[in-house]
Amino acid sequence: MTGLHPVVEHHIVNTLGWPSLRPLQSAAVEPLAGGSDALLLAPTAAGKTEAAVFPLLSRMAASNWHGTSLVYVCPIKALLNNLLPRLEGYAAWLGRRVALWHGDVPTGTRRKILRERPDILLTTPESLESMLVSVNVDHREFFAGLRAIVVDEVHAFAGDDRGWHLLAVLERLTRVTGRPLQRVGLSATVGNPGELLRWLQGSGAGTRPAQVVAPDLNGNAPSVTPLGPSVRDAPQAPPPGDIRLDYVGTVSNAATVISSLHRSEKRLVFCDSKQLVEELGHALRARGVTTFLSHASLSADERRRSEQAFAEARDCVIVSTSTLELGIDVGDLDRVIQLNAPMTVASFLQRLGRTGRRPGTLRNCLFLALNEEALLHAAGLLLLWGRHWVEPVTPPPEPRHIAAQQVLALCLQEHRVGDRLWQEWWNGLGPFGATAAPIVSHLIDAGYLDRDGGMLFIGPEAERRFGHRHFMNLTAVFTAAPEFTVLAGRTEIGRTDPALLTEEIEGPRLLLLGGRTWRVTYIDWRRRRCFVEPSDGHGRARWNGVGIGGLSFAMVRAMRSVLLGADPPVQLTRRATERLAVLREEAVESVHPGGTVITRSPGGDVRWWTWAGFRANATLAATLAGVADPGQRVEDAFIRLREELTPDMWKAATGDAPERLCLPDVDEKALNGLKFSVALPHRLATATLAARLADLNGAASVLREPARFSML
Template sequence: SRNGQVVAPGVHLPAAGGSGIGDKASPEPSSRPAGEVELDYVGSLDNAAKLIAALHRGEKRLVFCDSRRQVEELGAALRAREVTVFLSHASLSVDERTRSEQAFAEARDCVIVSTSTLELGIDVGDLDRVIQIDSPASVASFLQRIGRTGRRPGTVRNCLFLTTRKDTLLQASGLLLLWSRGWVEPVVPPPGPRHLVAQQLLAVTLQQHKLGDQLWDRQWNGLAPFDKSAAPILRFLTEEGFLDSDGGMLFVGPEAERRFGKRHFIELTASFTAPPQFTVLSGRTEIGRTDPSVLTEERPGPRRLLLGGRSWQVTYIDWLRKRVFVEPADGGGIAKWMNGGVAGLSYALTRAMREVLLGTAPPVSLTRRAEACLAEQRESDAPDTVHPGGTLITRVGSDVRWWTWAGYRANATLAATLQSVTDPLQRPTDSWLRLCENLTPAAWRVARENVGENLVLPDVDRRAVRGLKFSAALPERLAVATVAARLADFESARSVLGESARFQYDG
């Protein structure tokens, strides 16, 4: 046999024996990847719309946003400026998205505004330019997006970043710093998918009508986590009536029928869930879906929606069937959706943002506006939030913050681990967590010394557990542990604990 060889020009593979997997980025920059990338700070979404309408006329432009609301608001702003614009996001109907994508593929001087739905897998024809509003959350997403351009001979990949806030300018700068070093996030499966074990046990019993109570693990050839370690989950399913046991065989029980049996157990065929939405109809044509809060919140004047980049007047709401009927309106409207999943940036990206605040600039073209905004942040924000020698603990009045720049998951882990000195009512951010207002350097040292290697899983809101599909088919402690494990980042938390912490109090 011959040794395999990976051919990937410009990509530096890990040394032999290394796994290549990790969540830390090398601080040493390598040669910058090919591509024309420009970073701008425009201050608002309306200013972004003005620039997009004025720049690159006659070209086909794909604009990425990182929320459906932003897609709708930008689409409406571009349409108001008489730009030929199409929209694509997950809450638009399939027909609406298909019409937009087909029209965009056939047109020339036009813009399509999209969430990550157009990152990959959909052919939108020959693109001239990619524009990113604010910043994606990962280098992997950026690679997919910039890879939409530069496919014609004689052209290069390109991306223009239009950031609307100071924090997203910093995030985009950190992301481009990682990209310039050839770093990309490792692919890591979610830890401990116990809820999927419960789902699969129910699904295979339904499929085969019965399952041997001593042979069930053979369905997966002993593959973890579907091996004998899943016995506590099977026992819970039997005790709670999700499965019936008779003569050494398991059958679908009444509790499984009650919770998942509607429409021929269709709920067992998908492992994820989504917040409830109302279908929006204009006559018999489905436009898309909207969040129920848009229909229930008190607002002055007529109730209007923004969907598909157009304004719609609500004429009737069918609460039972979750349908809302609309007619075209001359302007205005609300675009809003609830987001699920774990929010927050990674350790690597947040640390890259810290580097930018400390003076490192991403090796891309920065406009004068972007340079001025970053310079202002380095002058006004950096002295109170970053320190080159480690982390920073600051006090402003009674507000004590530990500036870790470790990402949300690591900070949530640190807050749970250092409960004696952290504020129990806080929600950690990507860059800092709140400490007790009476904290002293001596108490801090004691708390750090008592940790050792004993890191603690983050605290879990019970609402987050309910958002985990099939959590009802798990013992409560296992459901909580499953969600907590997805919120934790032990490796990054240990890295932060290994750094020195500098106290910097006002006054």
């Protein structure tokens, strides 16, 4: 354990009883103790937290860091709660303290933290932002001793706007402290680890030492890769495991399979929606299975009770959305079951990593497809997994709305900012530099900012739009759909979509929440609360999501390969094999190994089977507006074309198309899901969303392929 502080080494051996560190932990010591930025890349349960914390605690002791010197950031509060006792134990070895700060932490506890600053602060990016803008926090004093940042599950941030928000907040913290901050990211397997680390470094990329610490392609001892221009990223090999794919057709059939298989074992079931979690949970309980539920619309107490009971129980099932995909400890699992399929291979690897932790056991996952589309999706995903392919994590392009939010947050933080000095707060980080100048001009013109004597400060429009509850709405960059709180007496059960409370029904209004049926007794419309009591029967669950969906180019192309005869390297049940055979027979006219296919149905419906994914198809539909059916809903596998299409029309429309690709058209309603879009000029808000809807590379690739006309 050379390189760790002697006290840390002593407790690893004598308190934890570890004869040695795990390979990842050992390999991380030298770069982290030496102050390098780093990305620690490994599957779930590889000891990434200890790999980061042990060297940083050693550095804290050796360099005599004082005050809050380490901030540990997680994407969800439940993960922070789960980590707190473990990190408290490690810090106590050196007489150091850990504190938790997020939205559920009581005001009294926060006041104590401000009086008695901990050495390590566990928090979320949104809570960091709130500390910077709060009038109750002297952020310069509180963060004066800050030296290092650990970002857990960094891949979960980097793929959406929370990542841009996190980077911008870290740059402001760097400015507050007046020193570079060591940045350490912890991640599950990704396809582009070097790019992810460079992204995490922000303005320090290329100027600070940085290393990727990751298992090699065979899953053996980690390699330590210094970053440089010649380094090429390579996807990591998936771990071996017992993977099976079945076709069950309905939630009821899925519940029957789950209730009859693997009895006496602890099973974690992932679903792709909260509604599906509720329906399966209800069906399992009806079959006498001890069942717990976890999703974001259940109350924190309800989720905590479920997760604790599940961790301590045997012969039970917990049904969850992706909330349990991250590193929350729910005990030693025997099985992971997936209804339908996750959106990405990376997500599947994260879920698969929850099993196989005991010596002599394999990682395992049983896929249960509820319909043919899900079966094909799961087969395509597993085909990619078998090819050792993992998605690159790509930050959303052109985060102009986040730049607007950050300028407003900075003015709250500093009260007044020079109208020529605001850019310096982000240390040259691209989206928040000179390119944001037109956004700042618009904020001034629209009244979000006022300007006086060369200084910028919060304007009346920002007060009106975001000033509620001390600008709390300004600290989070994601938009949550409106929901009603559901209460049984004084106990909060969770939240539900208001549409379930307004639609016309006959008889009692029954809700499904927490896997149980509730009868609505009273609705408080003004306070958005709904009171219920337990009931028999089968209630309804519903939630409306926000954001843009659809599968990627790589995923849909893998599904096409399955239809052309490729089998994923997993065990397929007889039902899955037979259903795939039917799908292949039905798709004989829509797939061809030599290129894309254009078909015309007897009713005149003309479809171009691109198998290119949602974003590429949106790009193609906009580019070929002259021959594409106007106003169509974008699909993953095909684009509708005009009924009068002829081969000559097609040739004329596509001849120069690769050189004139267009960004997709934007539905005005979709702008509502882009938080802070109201603070942008309309044209910039539309351009931002259009850039995020586009897949120019995928569209160009499809246009280079020959198109066959069938039944024309």
